[in-house]
């Protein structure tokens with residue numbers, strides 16, 4: 001008798017995680033541009049230690065015992081949402097272990113096997129994988145330089161309605177999109193909200209990067225434009241404080257928030273970390289920290305963009321106004337999946353575009369994260385990438 005016979009069909013089908021060793025680039029240490037990690041220089045270790053010391057001396061019973069999430073954190077999230085124009089209430093907020101946990105719970109509440117879910121193409125595959133595990137049939141809607149293509153969305157909704165299908169939700173990353181770096185225009189936000197009301201479409205608005213704006217004016221989130229309760233807004237402290245704390249949240253219709261909560265087996269999301277985030281953020285400290293992050297990441301984005309213009313004028317990109325990524329269109333004929341191992345040989349790791357599309361297309365692009373890599377290594381990383389691309393190009397010419 002085999003242990004694996006006890007696994008559910010779903011667990012049997014899942015590929016086991018690959019705990020691969022990081023790729024090695026021969027003699028040269030590899031520079032990775034593949035992942036959207038925070039810059040270690042920007043993690044406020046000292047301040048978090050001070051905040052933790054405060055908590056353990058003043059609130060030990062609340063922070064180290066079984067207890068609900070810190071109420072002060074929900075108040076902070078509600079206040080930040082109100083600042084964005086969302087009529088937020090703490091009781092409509094769910095705090096979770098990162099926004100990933102919310103994306104992981106959504107299928108339990110909303111997806112039956114075979115149900116249709118609309119996703120941007122390209123998108124954050126971490127989310128898509130979780131929707132697929134819930135049995136979703138994923139339908140991609142293209143993204144261009146102004147974000148999700150709303151005409152294509154409307155056409156898809158019309159076709160689905162004609163076929164008697166109501167999608168369970170639209171998953172959208174409106175600001176500094178992962179991976180495309182683009183921002184959904186105001187006009188498109190307004191139209192999507194209208195379409196949501198017309199089609200009874202739930203919008204899952206994942207705005208993980210919204211606070212990291214380098215230039216331009218902030219746009220109202222779809223949650224602020226919606227008056228009928230069709231938006232679940234998801235956010236995270238990973239990009240503005242520290243991903244290792246694992247604190248994210250959702251705000252939306254109470255009926256949905258309550259049901260999401262019921263699928264969180266651990267109840268509260270860690271009294272210690274939720275109090276810690278609230279303590280750190282008090283008295284304007286979080287906003288001051290975000291202002292420093294914006295400048296820091298803006299300079300890194302600029303540096304990577306300049307290096308790309310210099311080293312790879314034959315590749316193109318839309319300059320992002322914020323976030324962690326540049327989405328690079330490769331010179332014609334260069335395939336991202338073929339480029340990946342060659343780039344590693346040249347000492348740089350990239351993310352092939354096909355990892356960001358639910359249908360495996362997209363290998364005419366690569367995603368380059370400028371967030372984690374030390375600023376002074378970005379020029380060298382792009383020089384190495386250009387070397388790898390030229391090598392593919394020379395095969396193409398020969």
Ligand SMILES: Cc1ncc(COP(=O)(O)O)c(C=O)c1O
Nearest residue numbers: 098099100124178208236238248
């Ligand atoms: C668009 C988007 N949503 C959610 C997440 C997950 O963030 P968290 O650390 O809050 O789980 C990420 C992380 O990269 C992301 O890019």
